[in-house]
Amino acid sequence: MTYCVGLKIDRGLVFMSDTRTNAGIDSISTFRKMKVWEEPGERVIVLMSAGNLATTQAVVSLLDERTKAVAERAPTLLETPSMYQTACLVGNTVKEVIAQSAPAGQTADSSFNASFILGGQIRGSEPRLFMIYPEGNFIESGEDTPFFQIGETKYGKPIIVRAYDRSMSFAETVKLLMVSFDSTLKSNLSVGLPLDLLFYEKDALKAGLKKRIGADDPYYKTISDGWSNALKVAFQSLPDFPE
Structure with missing residues (x-):
């Protein structure tokens, strides 16, 4: 299992993914789940993956x-005319x-399944964000769905739903x-x-900050400890159940 989030704000797109992969408690490895393709001034495409x-x-x-090897298949990720066509290409490849x-007979619901978050911008169009399902079909983010999660989503969703604001800065989003x-x-x-982080600023047409965040990262430790303490304080401030 893994956890990846792609989130759209007014300033652009923010991507974060973990790096754990496991085939049981005695077989745990680290693999990068985020891949970036870019042609500065033309396009930036980010793909995150979860599943098999x-x-x-x-x-x-x-x-x-x-x-x-462009002769093998056209268009490629670096030639698609729109992010929609890019999502179609990724879906067909899945x-x-x-x-x-x-x-024979195996389906996308089987042990071969995989899901993806695709985001980026191609010159002449707006930044776009998609979630691609194991069947190869996909949906696009919108006003009511400004972020996508794949992998182990349930624990991290409540804070995003409660605190997200499209006017957030990149620092607040991180x-x-x-x-x-x-x-x-x-x-x-x-x-x-570790976690992988990437900023993409709207109309920059090049990837922004790329950072790997490990257990010894001082900002991560500050957030982790601070959030735990804040939850304890909030819990203690709530009234006790009347007996």
Whole structure:
């Protein structure tokens, strides 16, 4: 399991993912779940993945290889005319990989499943954010759904729902995501540090801050400890049940 969040604000897009992958409690590894393709001045595309590691790696590798061997498939991620067409391309690649990997009759609901968050901007259009399902279909973020989560989503969702504001700065958004990820890390051993963070500022057409956040990161430790203390203070301030 893993945990990834893509969030849209007025200033652009923010992406965060963990790096844990496990096939049981005695087989835990670290793998990057975030892949970035960019042509500065033309496009930035970010893809985060959750689910079966072999499937997600095959999808990302195939998309990447086709950007380098363009004769094999056109258009590639670096040639699609819109983010919508990019989402279609990723969705079709997901279906292609699962069809090639699964025995006859195997479906996307099986152990081969994989889901993705896709975001970015292509010159001449607005930044866009999509969630792509194991079946290869997808939905786009909007006013009512400004963020997507994949993987182990339930523990980190409440803080985002309660505190999100589209006018947030990048710094405030990272604080929000840090709390969301810290809540998930403390609740589920299948999600783990380090975390990968990326900013994309609207119309920049190049990736912004990229950072890997480990257990020794001072800001992460401050947020983790501060959130725990704040919850205790908030709990203690509530009235006791009348006996």
